Amino acid sequence: MLGFAVAVVLFAYSAVxxxxxxxLPPGLPVDILVFAAVMLAAHLAVRRFAPYADPLLxxxxxxxxxxxxxxxxxxxxSGRGGNPGLQVTDMSASATTTQLLYTGVGIIxxxxxxxxxxxxxxxxxxxYTLGAVGxxxxxxxxxxxxxxxxxxxxKVWITFGSFSVEPGEFARLALAVFFAGYLVNKRxxxxxxxxxxxxxxxxxxxDLGPVLLAWAASLLxxxxxxxxxxxxxxxxxxxxxxxxxxxxxxxxxxxxSLFVAGSWLTALLFSHVMERxxxxxxxxxxxxxxxxxxxxxxxxxxMAFGGIFGTGLGQGQPYHTxxxxxxxxxxxxxxxLGLVGIMAxxxxxxxxxxxxxxxxxxVRDPFSKLLVGGLSFVLALQVFVIVGGVSGLIPLTGVTTPxxxxxxxxxxxxxxxxxxxxxxxxSARKPAPQPIQDEGMxxxxxxx
Amino acid sequence: MNRGLLRISLVCLAMFVLLLLNINYLQAFxxxxxxxxxxNIRVFDQQFSYQRGAIIAAGDGTxxxxxxxxxxxxxxxxxxxxxxxxxxxxxxxxxxxxxxxxIEEAENSLLAGTSSQLAVHNFTALLTGKxxxxxxxxxxxxxxxxxxxxxxxxxxxxxxxxxxxxxxSTGAILALASYPTFNPNDLTTFDGATLNKVDHQLLxxxxxxxxxxxxxxxxxxxxSFKIVTSSAAFSEHKVANPxxxxxxxxxxxxxxxxxxxxxxxxxxxxxxxxxxxAFWMSCNxxxxxxxxxxxxxxxRKYSSLYGMNRSLSIPLPVVPSVLPEVKGWTDPSLTAFSAxxxxxxxxxxxxEAMFAATVANHGTxxxxxxxxxVVGPGLSVIQQAHxxxxxxxxSPTVAGYVQSMMNQVTHNPGGTAYATAGPQVTGGITIxxxxxxxxxxxxxxxxxxAVFTCFVPGGNGQPSxxxxxxxxxxxxxxxxxxxxxAVQVIKAYLGAHS
Numbered sequence: 001m002l003g004f005a006v007a008v009v010l011f012a013y014s015a016v017x018x019x020x021x022x023x024l025p026p027g028l029p030v031d032i033l034v035f036a037a038v039m040l041a042a043h044l045a046v047r048r049f050a051p052y053a054d055p056l057l058x059x060x061x062x063x064x065x066x067x068x069x070x071x072x073x074x075x076x077x078s079g080r081g082g083n084p085g086l087q088v089t090d091m092s093a094s095a096t097t098t099q100l101l102y103t104g105v106g107i108i109x110x111x112x113x114x115x116x117x118x119x120x121x122x123x124x125x126x127x128y129t130l131g132a133v134g135x136x137x138x139x140x141x142x143x144x145x146x147x148x149x150x151x152x153x154x155k156v157w158i159t160f161g162s163f164s165v166e167p168g169e170f171a172r173l174a175l176a177v178f179f180a181g182y183l184v185n186k187r188x189x190x191x192x193x194x195x196x197x198x199x200x201x202x203x204x205x206x207d208l209g210p211v212l213l214a215w216a217a218s219l220l221x222x223x224x225x226x227x228x229x230x231x232x233x234x235x236x237x238x239x240x241x242x243x244x245x246x247x248x249x250x251x252x253x254x255x256x257s258l259f260v261a262g263s264w265l266t267a268l269l270f271s272h273v274m275e276r277x278x279x280x281x282x283x284x285x286x287x288x289x290x291x292x293x294x295x296x297x298x299x300x301x302x303m304a305f306g307g308i309f310g311t312g313l314g315q316g317q318p319y320h321t322x323x324x325x326x327x328x329x330x331x332x333x334x335x336x337l338g339l340v341g342i343m344a345x346x347x348x349x350x351x352x353x354x355x356x357x358x359x360x361x362x363v364r365d366p367f368s369k370l371l372v373g374g375l376s377f378v379l380a381l382q383v384f385v386i387v388g389g390v391s392g393l394i395p396l397t398g399v400t401t402p403x404x405x406x407x408x409x410x411x412x413x414x415x416x417x418x419x420x421x422x423x424x425x426x427s428a429r430k431p432a433p434q435p436i437q438d439e440g441m442x443x444x445x446x447x448x
Numbered sequence: 449m450n451r452g453l454l455r456i457s458l459v460c461l462a463m464f465v466l467l468l469l470n471i472n473y474l475q476a477f478x479x480x481x482x483x484x485x486x487x488n489i490r491v492f493d494q495q496f497s498y499q500r501g502a503i504i505a506a507g508d509g510t511x512x513x514x515x516x517x518x519x520x521x522x523x524x525x526x527x528x529x530x531x532x533x534x535x536x537x538x539x540x541x542x543x544x545x546x547x548x549x550x551i552e553e554a555e556n557s558l559l560a561g562t563s564s565q566l567a568v569h570n571f572t573a574l575l576t577g578k579x580x581x582x583x584x585x586x587x588x589x590x591x592x593x594x595x596x597x598x599x600x601x602x603x604x605x606x607x608x609x610x611x612x613x614x615x616x617s618t619g620a621i622l623a624l625a626s627y628p629t630f631n632p633n634d635l636t637t638f639d640g641a642t643l644n645k646v647d648h649q650l651l652x653x654x655x656x657x658x659x660x661x662x663x664x665x666x667x668x669x670x671x672s673f674k675i676v677t678s679s680a681a682f683s684e685h686k687v688a689n690p691x692x693x694x695x696x697x698x699x700x701x702x703x704x705x706x707x708x709x710x711x712x713x714x715x716x717x718x719x720x721x722x723x724x725x726a727f728w729m730s731c732n733x734x735x736x737x738x739x740x741x742x743x744x745x746x747x748r749k750y751s752s753l754y755g756m757n758r759s760l761s762i763p764l765p766v767v768p769s770v771l772p773e774v775k776g777w778t779d780p781s782l783t784a785f786s787a788x789x790x791x792x793x794x795x796x797x798x799x800e801a802m803f804a805a806t807v808a809n810h811g812t813x814x815x816x817x818x819x820x821x822v823v824g825p826g827l828s829v830i831q832q833a834h835x836x837x838x839x840x841x842x843s844p845t846v847a848g849y850v851q852s853m854m855n856q857v858t859h860n861p862g863g864t865a866y867a868t869a870g871p872q873v874t875g876g877i878t879i880x881x882x883x884x885x886x887x888x889x890x891x892x893x894x895x896x897x898a899v900f901t902c903f904v905p906g907g908n909g910q911p912s913x914x915x916x917x918x919x920x921x922x923x924x925x926x927x928x929x930x931x932x933x934a935v936q937v938i939k940a941y942l943g944a945h946s
Contacts, residue, residue: 084524244452289487298489303475304482305490317490339475343468350464357457361450373453377460384463393470
């Protein structure tokens with residue numbers, strides 16, 4: 001399976017070179033060898049440390065990562081070295097190498113997860129530690145001055161010099177652990193107490209506390225870091241885990257209505273949030289296509305230009321779309337691989353989420369169940385938010401496309417997530433331990 | 449907790465289904481609408497990123513490029529260029545960033561290389577890494593005739609006018625000029641604002657330079673319609689031959705009490721001339737009375753046989769020339785006017801050329817066409833024109849009768865075009881024709897339109913080489929304003945083909 005994934009990446013990489021200049025990319029052998037070696041290392045680590053893990057998880061993630069690399073190579077090459085097209089702004093010529101490097105870092109992080117966490121339950125010990133770490137990570141960009149935290153209008157970064165980290169990506173993982181640990185402890189209180197009003201079980205007021213806290217935190221992210229995407233993911237994950245833990249529809253209703261009310265309120269209060277709605281509903285109205293809706297319109301027109309079969313890798317014009325290498329990378333796939341290509345990509349994402357949920361269903365330990373259920377859901381939600389955003393289904397919020405977008409934080413965090421999924425799927429599928437008191441054939445002793 | 453997990457799984461499934469539905473809608477159904485969105489930079493870039501095919505006037509046996517795409521220095525972009533500008537504008541039309549007209553529009557998919565007929569070629573080009581290229585369109589147009597036609601119209605002094613020349617035996621269009629016209633090079637700019645400005649100026653100008661008068665505008669044919677009336681009279685045996693005497697009173701008292709008079713109230717011969725004399729003198733009363741005898745439906749039938757009452761595609765769209773079935777059109781008093789090309793009769797300059805071409809081709813009208821062949825980037829012929837019959841209008845005998853009458857118009861000293869298209873002004877070229885001086889406007893308030901339709905007869909087994917139709921709006925007498933234009937076109941064409 002992994003070999004197949006590497007082969008697909010190899011073909012796609014070659015196609016970019018042929019599409020751009022009519023010959024194979026010069027860096028192809030080295031890049032592909034490095035990629036294959038990294039994947040092989042990951043494979044061996046999984047065989048060694050999690051032998052019972054779901055065999056689909058690594059190849060699926062590897063395929064997505066590889067295709068992301070190919071697209072980043074294609075975009076970085078655009079307008080450089082005699083290639084047709086325009087240079088993509090904010091993209092350096094060495095973007096492919098950097099991304100390949102982060103792939104390696106991501107795989108190492110995944111292996112570290114496998115080595116350090118031999119039993120997923122161990123994490124439960126660090127519930128509150130990780131909760132605090134998550135909150136701090138989330139809050140750092142808000143505290144830092146704009147010169148060290150704002151990239152492309154979103155105040156979610158920690159930058160020093162040319163190096164930048166998006167702590168929110170890691171905070172999400174830490175908070176998932178915190179939520180899982182917290183909810184496992186409190187689930188009975190949350191699920192069983194309260195009054196029934198109009199057919200809906202209302203929780204006790206004091207149990208509402210954590211929900212309101214999460215809601216307030218996500219609103220604060222929204223306000224101070226001008227990032228709707230992260231806050232939606234953060235809050236969505238919390239609500240989903242709360243629902244899994246308690247199975248009470250009331251939590252879902254309360255959560256969703258809180259989020260809708262919060263967004264509506266911020267839309268009224270902050271013009272940049274309102275603008276997102278305008279752009280979503282009327283991208284082609286008036287001067288919007290050349291003004292505030294320029295990026296979404298370019299994204300939509302790019303996908304439409306690709307049509308059903310796409311222009312072919314290297315033969316479209318994705319470079320017209322601003323930030324096509326990060327938030328809008330999915331539209332570049334839509335343009336060059338067409339409807340068929342991105343349907344396949346979505347199915348790969350869907351399969352990944354499904355394998356994660358499957359592991360959550362199979363594992364016995366409630367903490368692992370909650371953790372992996374929440375992580376799988378947040379992966380699906382992230383794909384939904386960004387793909388739905390760039391294809392005009394929902395208002396656009398800037399989150400990265402897992403594995404595909406350029407950027408180290410997102411890639412490394414995604415690989416850590418895969419590491420957790422692999423670990424949990426391994427413990428779910430591990431055969432039950434053999435009883436140790438194997439005493440050989442029962443010997444019948446005649447008592448005289 | 450598994451129940452909750454299963455529900456959450458359903459939510460995930462729903463999210464993916466929504467995404468899949470949305471991208472299907474976007475990329476399969478909404479794609480063409482988005483492609484047509486103004487300012488779609490991708491569609492725009494692609495359109496000019498490879499060489500659009502050339503348009504060539506090949507009617508003189510040599511290739512004259514009249515539209516080509518040139519690589520702008522230092523870029524990957526091609527810009528359209530029309531070497532002859534205004535001369536061929538009514539034929540080529542324009543190719544702008546927003547759209548096309550003329551041949552550029554009619555043959556757009558071949559010129560742009562997007563036609564399915566070029567699919568195989570485009571695919572090979574893709575595999576071999578060659579640049580995609582449009583197909584070349586070869587026109588039937590004769591550069592000699594076209595240049596003469598444009599010059600003659602421009603020299604006329606500002607009248608709106610159009611001239612069309614056809615090869616009668618095939619229907620190939622040799623010249624098609626309209627005046628005033630525009631320079632398509634003014635519209636090839638990539639700057640949308642400049643283009644809008646030029647476009648607005650052309651659209652609001654009173655002289656309507658964008659109007660192709662040869663194919664898109666109709667005028668009363670006047671006396672040139674007597675070709676149709678006499679053809680009907682011979683074919684329906686109302687008149688035996690050109691020497692048969694006809695009644696030509698002055699005036700002709702119509703059933704409704706009105707008078708139909710000859711031009712200037714002139715007596716037509718002795719009032720009972722042979723039809724050939726009534727034709728060369730262009731007596732209205734003789735043909736008015738013939739028309740009433742034939743009745744309106746018969747006249748309409750023969751007008752249709754001459755190619756009227758239908759639209760054509762050459763492949764430029766051509767509006768129908770009509771003898772319309774309007775209210776009361778069968779009233780004999782009105783039919784008398786229909787028979788002399790007045791009342792509601794309206795024809796295009798192309799139709800005028802078709803009148804003469806039908807007679808020149810022994811009564812058979814060929815379907816007029818502009819595109820001789822389309823040549824793919826690999827020099828393979830993708831499309832080839834085949835001549836086809838539009839209508840067998842009249843028998844060769846009747847066509848011969850009409851030809852002998854048209855011959856007298858230019859060769860009899862009493863003929864209406866003797867002075868302007870007779871042998872002494874044509875330098876020995878035989879031209880047979882018919883003039884028309886058409887009244888127009890409600891109370892004839894405007895100047896008369898000058899009309900002339902003519903052809904050079906064949907001989908010695910050779911088919912007729914050229915038939916020409918001219919209409920000069922407000923030009924006055926057909927013989928004075930229209931005939932000289934036709935003569936110049938014919939001289940230029942025969943000069944290039946001798």
